[in-house]
Amino acid sequence: MKITxxxxxxxxxxxxxxxxxxxxxxxxxxIDLAKCWKDRGCTRCAQACHAAHNVPRIPDPRREIxxxxxxxxxxxxxxxxxxxxxxxxxxxxxxxHCEHPPCVKVCPTGATWKRESDGLVMMDExxxxxxxxxxxxxxxxxxxxNWSDPRPFLRAIDPAYPTRARGVVExxxxxxxxxxxxxxxxxxxxxxxxxxxxxxxxxxxxxVAQLLRARYSFRRKPGxxxxxxxxYLL
Amino acid sequence: MTILAKAIRGSPAxxxxxxxxxxxxxxxxVLWVRQWNQGLVLTGMSRDVAWGLYxxxxxxxxxxxxxxxxxxxxxxxxxxxxxxxxxxxxxLLAIASIVVSLLFIVVDMGxxxxxxxxxxxxxxxxxxxxxxxxxxxxLALNAMLARAALxxxxxxxxxxxxxxxxxxxxxxxxxxxxxxxxxxxxxxxxRPFWLTAVMAPRFLASAFAAGPALLILLCRAFRYDAGxxxxxxxxxxxxxxxxxxxxxxxxxxxxxxxxxxxxxAAHYSPWxxxxxxxxxxxxxxxxxxxxxxxxxxFASLLIDKGVVLIPAGFIPSPAxxxxxYIPTAVELGIVLAIWSVGALLVTVLFRIAIAAREAxxxxxAARPELTFPRRITMDKV
Numbered sequence: 001m002k003i004t005x006x007x008x009x010x011x012x013x014x015x016x017x018x019x020x021x022x023x024x025x026x027x028x029x030x031i032d033l034a035k036c037w038k039d040r041g042c043t044r045c046a047q048a049c050h051a052a053h054n055v056p057r058i059p060d061p062r063r064e065i066x067x068x069x070x071x072x073x074x075x076x077x078x079x080x081x082x083x084x085x086x087x088x089x090x091x092x093x094x095x096x097h098c099e100h101p102p103c104v105k106v107c108p109t110g111a112t113w114k115r116e117s118d119g120l121v122m123m124d125e126x127x128x129x130x131x132x133x134x135x136x137x138x139x140x141x142x143x144x145x146n147w148s149d150p151r152p153f154l155r156a157i158d159p160a161y162p163t164r165a166r167g168v169v170e171x172x173x174x175x176x177x178x179x180x181x182x183x184x185x186x187x188x189x190x191x192x193x194x195x196x197x198x199x200x201x202x203x204x205x206x207x208v209a210q211l212l213r214a215r216y217s218f219r220r221k222p223g224x225x226x227x228x229x230x231x232y233l234l
Numbered sequence: 235m236t237i238l239a240k241a242i243r244g245s246p247a248x249x250x251x252x253x254x255x256x257x258x259x260x261x262x263x264v265l266w267v268r269q270w271n272q273g274l275v276l277t278g279m280s281r282d283v284a285w286g287l288y289x290x291x292x293x294x295x296x297x298x299x300x301x302x303x304x305x306x307x308x309x310x311x312x313x314x315x316x317x318x319x320x321x322x323x324x325x326l327l328a329i330a331s332i333v334v335s336l337l338f339i340v341v342d343m344g345x346x347x348x349x350x351x352x353x354x355x356x357x358x359x360x361x362x363x364x365x366x367x368x369x370x371x372x373l374a375l376n377a378m379l380a381r382a383a384l385x386x387x388x389x390x391x392x393x394x395x396x397x398x399x400x401x402x403x404x405x406x407x408x409x410x411x412x413x414x415x416x417x418x419x420x421x422x423x424x425r426p427f428w429l430t431a432v433m434a435p436r437f438l439a440s441a442f443a444a445g446p447a448l449l450i451l452l453c454r455a456f457r458y459d460a461g462x463x464x465x466x467x468x469x470x471x472x473x474x475x476x477x478x479x480x481x482x483x484x485x486x487x488x489x490x491x492x493x494x495x496x497x498x499a500a501h502y503s504p505w506x507x508x509x510x511x512x513x514x515x516x517x518x519x520x521x522x523x524x525x526x527x528x529x530x531x532f533a534s535l536l537i538d539k540g541v542v543l544i545p546a547g548f549i550p551s552p553a554x555x556x557x558x559y560i561p562t563a564v565e566l567g568i569v570l571a572i573w574s575v576g577a578l579l580v581t582v583l584f585r586i587a588i589a590a591r592e593a594x595x596x597x598x599a600a601r602p603e604l605t606f607p608r609r610i611t612m613d614k615v
Contacts, residue, residue, distance in 0.1 A: 062280035062557060075553040079496065093553075102423060108362035109351040129351050130274075130344015133362055135284040139424025141552045145284065145344065148275035166273035167344030221552075224423040 025118040026099075027174055028201035028229040029188070030211045031092055035195035040090055043070070045187035045196070049172070052186045054163045056153030065144035067172040068094040068187055076220060091232070092196075094187070095142040095172035096220065097121045099227030103134035103143065112169075118200070119229065120174050128168040135169060139224050143171045174198075201229065237388055237593060241585035252581065255574040262571015265564050266341055274344060276564040282557035283548040285342070287541065287565050291572070292338035294444070294540035296415045297437060299331035299372065301445020303408035304471050310401050316463035320449060322387070322587045323458075325380040327449065328408075330579035332373040337572045361418045368411040375404045380583075387590045412437045419547065427501035427547040430489075436482040437539070442475035444535040447528040456584055469528070473520040476531050480517050483510060501546050509534070509542040 003011075036042075049055065049068045058064045070090035074082035077091070101121045104114050111127035112134055114120070135143045149166045157163060161177065164170055175185035183189070188196040199206035204213075211217075217231040269276045279286045305324035308314035317324075340346050357363050378400055386393040416434035423429065446468040453460045460468075487510075490498045516530035524530070545559040561569075 062282070063275060064281060071553055075555070079554075105359050106361065106422075108357050108360040108366075109348075110355045110357050111351070127348070127351055127355065128345065129348040131339075131342070131362065132284040132344070133360070133418075135281075136419075136425065136548075137422050139552050141282070144281055146273065147279070148273035166275075169344075221424070226423070 022117075023202070024116055025200040026202040026229065027097065027118045027120055027179070028199070028208050028212075028231065029094075029174075029185075030197045030208050030215075030217060030231045030233055032195045032197070032215075032233045033086075033089070033091065034234060035193040036092060036191075037089055038193050042192065044190050044192060045092055046070070048186045048190035049175075051156070052158060052175070052178075053161050053173075054150075054154055054157055055170075056150040057155070058150070058153050063147040065146065065150065065170065067144075067170075068092060077218075078221075086234075092187075093140065093142070093220075094230060095121060095174070096140055096226070096228030096230045097174055098229065100225060102137040102139065102224075102226055106133045106137040108133065115176075118179070120176055120179075121171075122176065123169070123171055123173060125162075125164050125168045125170060130167040130169065132169060139221050139226060140228070143169050145169050237586060237589045240589040240593075242582060244585075252578070255578045255581070258574035259571050259578070262568050262574070265567045265571070269341070269564060269568070270346070274342075276562060278559050278561045278565060280557055280559070282551040282555050283545055283559040285544050285548065286559055287544075287561045287569055288338050288342035290540045290542075290544040291569060292335045292342070293415055293437075293543065294536055295331045295335040295338065295576070296369065297412055297441030297535075297539065298445050298448060299328045299335065299369075299376075300408045300412040300438070301441045301448075302328035302376065303405055304442050304446050304475075305449070305468075306401065306408070307405050308467070308471075310398070311405070314467065316461060316467050318461075318464075319458075319591070320453070320460045320464050320468070322380060322383050322591075323449060323452065323460075323584060324445075325376050325383065326583040326587060327445070327452070327580060328376045329373065329380060330576045330583065332369055332376070333579060334572055334576040336369060336373075337575060341568050341572070361414060361421060365411075365414045365418060368407070368414045372404070372407050372411050375400055375407060379404060384587060384590050387587075388593060409438065412441050424552055425547045426495070426498045430486055432482050432486050436479060436486075439475050439479035439482055440535050440539055443472050443479055443531050444539075446472040446475070447532040447535075450528040451532065452580065452584065456588065458584070458588055469520070469523075472528065472531055473517075476513075476517050476520050479535075480513055483513065500550050503546065503549065505542050506546050509538045513538055 046066070046068050050057070050066075053067060055065055055067055069092070071093050073086045073089045073091050076093055097120055099119070101112075101114055103112050104121060107113075108131060109127050109129055111124045111129070113122055113124075115122050130145070132145055135145060146164055146166045146168055150164055151157075154163065175183070175187075178185060185196075185198055188198045197208050197211055199208035201209050201212065203209060211233070212231060215233045217233050219228040219231055222228070277286060277288075302324040305317045305321045309317035309321040340349065343349065352363065352366055379397060382393050382397040382400075413434045416437040419425065419428035420430060420433035450465060450468050450472070452458075453465065487502075490502070512530075512534040516527065516534040519530045520527040548557075549559065550556050
């Protein structure tokens with residue numbers, strides 16, 4: 001049987017419908033604080049992340065750049081949420097890769113956007129104009145601006161990841177470059193007590209989805225409606 | 235001598251003034267080149283206080299630009315003939331203010347060389363996109379209006395009919411520029427200090443007080459006789475708008491402190507209270523008809539909107555950090571330079587307008603029934 005052009009196109013369209021558009025994933029992270037607090041002084045996640053992404057170590061805390069860091073519980077979740085059992089305890093913070101990211105909404109150039117395939121909030125430092133509107137909009141302080149050239153503050157440069165220039169904003173990317181080759185985010189991989197679990201929350205069989213079904217979880221500032229995809233377990 | 239030649243020549247004092255402005259602008263350009271080379275690390279801004287004096291001044295001067303509507307609307311729509319001699323000054327002041335506010339945005343950018351990305355990748359979900367459209371559109375409208383009005387004045391003819399359509403568009407457009415500018419801040423869920431529906435109305439009220447106050451001050455500075463009636467009405471607009479502004483600020487204070495939500499109250503610091511105190515004093519002076527009321531109103535609003543409003547929204551940070559913001563000398567030098575650009579534009583544009591008016595008054599002297607009283611008392615142009 002000869003396949004006509006019309007039949008071929010119809011077949012192609014059917015195939016595209018069937019296989020072309022995979023169900024969008026929703027990447028999320030669950031952080032078990034009880035595990036994390038086994039060593040409150042541990043900073044392995046930040047070290048691994050900042051080394052992998054050429055994040056500079058800037059001595060002036062007012063101008064620092066950080067993708068993942070620790071903050072006191074009451075600063076992360078508000079004074080009202082911090083009972084005496086948790087007050088002062090360190091909580092790892094990073095970009096929440098929100099469902100409705102306020103930073104994406106305000107960006108005037110589309111330099112930051114939400115990736116449809118997996119929900120990652122991405123950042124294109126080559127398009128960013130440095131207006132810092134995203135920093136004003138982010139309710140979580142997850143974004144850093146390069147107030148000066150970051151390269152002099154890098155002790156070692158990992159050639160596998162780009163460095164940035166002064167005048168642009170950057171942040172955690174959920175390690176999109178590692179996810180692309182099937183690896184876990186650097187912080188998840190390195191965490192000694194395996195306190196961080198990362199995966200597709202839209203897939204019921206994923207570890208993170210199972211964990212969120214089994215355990216009580218909470219998020220930072222849920223009332224703002226941004227819908228953070230970083231969950232904390234306690 | 236042409237109008238332009240008359241406008242740009244003047245006394246030694248005038249030449250010194252222009253030289254001082256030029257010096258401030260040149261030093262500002264030098265500082266800005268340094269800032270471009272080394273980064274915004276030369277300013278007092280930080281990870282927690284991401285916007286400072288530049289964005290504050292931008293906001294304030296958008297308001298001054300919008301306030302042209304306080305002379306345009308009464309004159310054209312309600313036929314307040316008293317504003318005959320100030321309406322062109324209002325339009326020219328709007329042009330200078332828009333230029334100033336756009337310059338403040340440019341110096342605040344980390345990558346000003348990528349400015350056109352805003353046009354190349356238009357993002358309608360961002361209020362900044364709309365603000366850019368509103369501001370450039372308003373600049374174009376006012377440039378057309380002022381040019382047509384000046385040309386008509388020089389020719390001694392009434393303005394062309396199409397200018398009325400432009401003027402009618404410019405009225406809601408003026409309101410829109412400051413409303414959209416308020417929306418830049420008032421729509422951010424994570425910044426409780428700005429998250430208030432009263433932001434846009436308060437922006438308009440404070441703008442409509444600061445603008446007429448500045449017009450009164452400029453009439454004095456240029457020794458331009460706008461007419462008793464016009465000055466009285468400008469003061470009336472200023473006083474009413476300042477009353478509304480203080481009233482709206484008190485509404486905000488009530489909501490914040492009666493509701494007692496800690497995240498909202500935390501942003502009130504000695505600086506915000508001091509700024510509020512200045513506004514109260516300025517309002518009292520305006521109500522008491524003090525000669526210094528326009529200066530007090532203008533200065534208090536320049537501080538409130540141009541200095542305090544923006545950093546106060548960032549302190550404390552969302553994580554509760556009280557990072558202080560202290561502008562650096564570089565920042566202040568650049569601010570001074572941009573003010574100087576505005577002052578230079580106002581000086582040249584106002585002198586052109588006044589010279590044109592003088593030429594018109596001179597040209598009509600032969601027809602006494604049409605003559606305006608020659609009130610211009612400028613130094614020998």
